[in-house]
Amino acid sequence: MSERTYQRVRIYLSENDYWDNQPLHVAVLKVLQREGATGATVFAGHTGFGPRMAMRSADFMLSDHHPMVIEWVDRADTVQRILPLLNDLLGQTLITFEEVQLYRASLRTQGPFSGELNIGNVMQTNLQTVTPTTALGAALAQMLSHQQRTMPVIEENRLVGVLTDYECERRLGLPISMRLLRVLTAEEQQAILEQHGQQTVQDAMNSYPRTVYMGGALPQALITMIEWNYDQVPVVARDGSYAGLIGSEDILRAAVTRPSGEDGEVRTIDLTTNVQMVLQSIAPTVHIDRPLPDVVRQLLQTPLRYLIAIDDERRVRGTISDTDLLQRLNGNERTALLTTLQQTPPALTDGLLQSSYTLAQIVERDITVFKPQYNILEAGRRLLELQQERAPVVDDNGSLMGIVTRSGLLRALIQESQ
Numbered sequence: 001m002s003e004r005t006y007q008r009v010r011i012y013l014s015e016n017d018y019w020d021n022q023p024l025h026v027a028v029l030k031v032l033q034r035e036g037a038t039g040a041t042v043f044a045g046h047t048g049f050g051p052r053m054a055m056r057s058a059d060f061m062l063s064d065h066h067p068m069v070i071e072w073v074d075r076a077d078t079v080q081r082i083l084p085l086l087n088d089l090l091g092q093t094l095i096t097f098e099e100v101q102l103y104r105a106s107l108r109t110q111g112p113f114s115g116e117l118n119i120g121n122v123m124q125t126n127l128q129t130v131t132p133t134t135a136l137g138a139a140l141a142q143m144l145s146h147q148q149r150t151m152p153v154i155e156e157n158r159l160v161g162v163l164t165d166y167e168c169e170r171r172l173g174l175p176i177s178m179r180l181l182r183v184l185t186a187e188e189q190q191a192i193l194e195q196h197g198q199q200t201v202q203d204a205m206n207s208y209p210r211t212v213y214m215g216g217a218l219p220q221a222l223i224t225m226i227e228w229n230y231d232q233v234p235v236v237a238r239d240g241s242y243a244g245l246i247g248s249e250d251i252l253r254a255a256v257t258r259p260s261g262e263d264g265e266v267r268t269i270d271l272t273t274n275v276q277m278v279l280q281s282i283a284p285t286v287h288i289d290r291p292l293p294d295v296v297r298q299l300l301q302t303p304l305r306y307l308i309a310i311d312d313e314r315r316v317r318g319t320i321s322d323t324d325l326l327q328r329l330n331g332n333e334r335t336a337l338l339t340t341l342q343q344t345p346p347a348l349t350d351g352l353l354q355s356s357y358t359l360a361q362i363v364e365r366d367i368t369v370f371k372p373q374y375n376i377l378e379a380g381r382r383l384l385e386l387q388q389e390r391a392p393v394v395d396d397n398g399s400l401m402g403i404v405t406r407s408g409l410l411r412a413l414i415q416e417s418q
Contacts, residue, residue: 005076006102009083012094013068015044019089025068027089032072035082035215036118040072073100085238112255112377112413113218120214122254123235123244129154132161132202136172137193139163139201144182144189150232150245153205159234159242161205166229171204172196175342183323188338211236214243218254219414221246226411248410249384255413256380275379276372278412279393279402285310288317292357293348295320296337300346308392308400309363315398318363328362369394370404380409 017024025042032040045067072079079097086095129152130139143151143163153161165178174181174192181189211234212221225233225248232247286298286307299305305322322341329337336351369392370379383391383406390405 006073006100007076007079007097008100009070009072009074009079009095009097011070011072011086011090013070014065015068016065017068017093024089025070028070028086031085031089032082034213035085036217037072037078037082038074040070043069043071045069073102112416117218117254118214119212119216119218119221119235119246120243122218122250123214123246124250125244127152127245129242130163130201131155132200132205134201136196136199136201136204140168140193140196141189143168143178147182149178150230150234150247151201152234152242152245153201154242157241159209159211159236161201161207162209162234163201163205164230164232167204167206172199175344176338180323180326180341183326184338209234212246213238218251222248222251222410222414226407248406252380252406252410252413253384255410256377256384273376273412273416274372275370275374275376275393275404276401278376278408279372279404280408281402283308283392283400283403285314285400286320286359287311288360288363290359292333292355292359292362293352295359296325296340296348296352299325300340304390306390308403309359310400313397314400316367316369316392316394316400317360318365319367319392320359320363324364325362329357333357367391369398371396372401376409376412379404380406380413383409 011028013025013028015023015025019027029040029042048067074082076099083095083097128142128146128148130142132153132155139151142148143165149165151163152159153163168174168178176192181192184192210224210228210230212224214235214237221233221235225231232245235243235246237243284298284302284304284307286295286309288309288311290298295307298307299320299322307320308316309318309320311317325337326334326341332351333355336349336355339349340346340352368382368386368388370382372393372395379391383389390403393401393404395401
């Protein structure tokens with residue numbers, strides 16, 4: 001028998017009870033769902049009477065005020081946390097609760113997002129914020145120095161917008177992506193950002209950002225990010241004030257390793273889904289012996305700006321990305337690459353065309369590869385440890401089968417939780 005205490009709550013309503021232009025029972029269910037209740041059921045009665053109805057038999061036949069009962073079973077601490085939040089909605093409504101014993105139940109979603117964690121438990125709170133009147137150059141410098149991809153814009157503790165990598169690149173016409181700006185020197189960053197010195201955050205921010213509620217379930221935040229192509233999403237408190245940010249990395253970390261139990265012991269969850277079931281079989285590749293100009297051309301034609309270096313037998317010999325190149329090249333080649341990346345459309349300059357480098361000389365060889373039978377949670381843990389977005393998948397001979405990405409793993413984890 002479980003050591004936890006469980007309670008059953010019954011809320012007695014009429015179908016004609018309304019709150020804020022919606023049936024009261026719907027309003028109650030929305031609060032229960034928002035606050036993380038396990039679940040509730042609405043029962044519609046045929047007839048009945050209460051203190052406000054005269055006790056005459058004719059009333060049973062004529063009244064169209066059919067009774068309704070909301071029944072909700074949950075952990076006692078969850079009931080005690082949520083029940084007071086219904087006071088404004090329910091007023092003098094009859095509410096009962098009693099301790100119940102559970103014979104069999106699943107009071108949380110199964111899979112990687114089971115348990116008591118919600119968005120508020122996982123979100124980041126110690127992040128930089130700006131106001132709409134903050135100088136845009138200063139805000140961008142903060143995003144770069146703090147490695148922050150989303151900057152909440154706050155006014156009187158309310159979220160009034162967000163400034164993201166996407167907004168910066170799309171609305172400001174930056175000659176280079178924020179992702180690449182983060183690996184440049186401070187002097188190189190300043191040279192690119194100084195042209196926006198007269199603008200404020202309000203000129204570039206998204207004034208209608210999507211948000212999630214801090215009491216919501218983790219899959220809710222993840223689904224919002226997938227639907228709107230967000231890497232991070234702002235979190236708001238019950239009163240609508242800004243509370244923090246939650247990102248795909250935060251959710252993946254919560255899924256792969258979770259504290260559990262009163263002693264805080266860390267537990268892991270094993271799933272049957274493996275890497276082979278989520279890998280992308282079409283992977284961008286380049287031969288290990290290709291000269292640098294050819295490698296750059298291929299990188300510029302690849303949306304991911306990421307290539308897997310292979311040999312004649314398709315064995316994985318390393319990986320290369322545009323950020324890798326910027327960090328490994330020196331002198332004329334690096335200057336030429338930076339110039340090339342800032343052109344629209346990018347075109348190789350003389351410093352690259354004349355380079356004698358081959359990919360074998362600059363490729364990142366110390367990489368992690370996954371086998372297709374690896375569990376997706378183990379793959380997720382490893383990507384987080386390495387701070388990588390993706391990794392090659394190889395067979396027993398080391399030949400490339402495809403790539404696995406964080407986003408692919410997260411989508412699979414949602415499926416496991418349904």
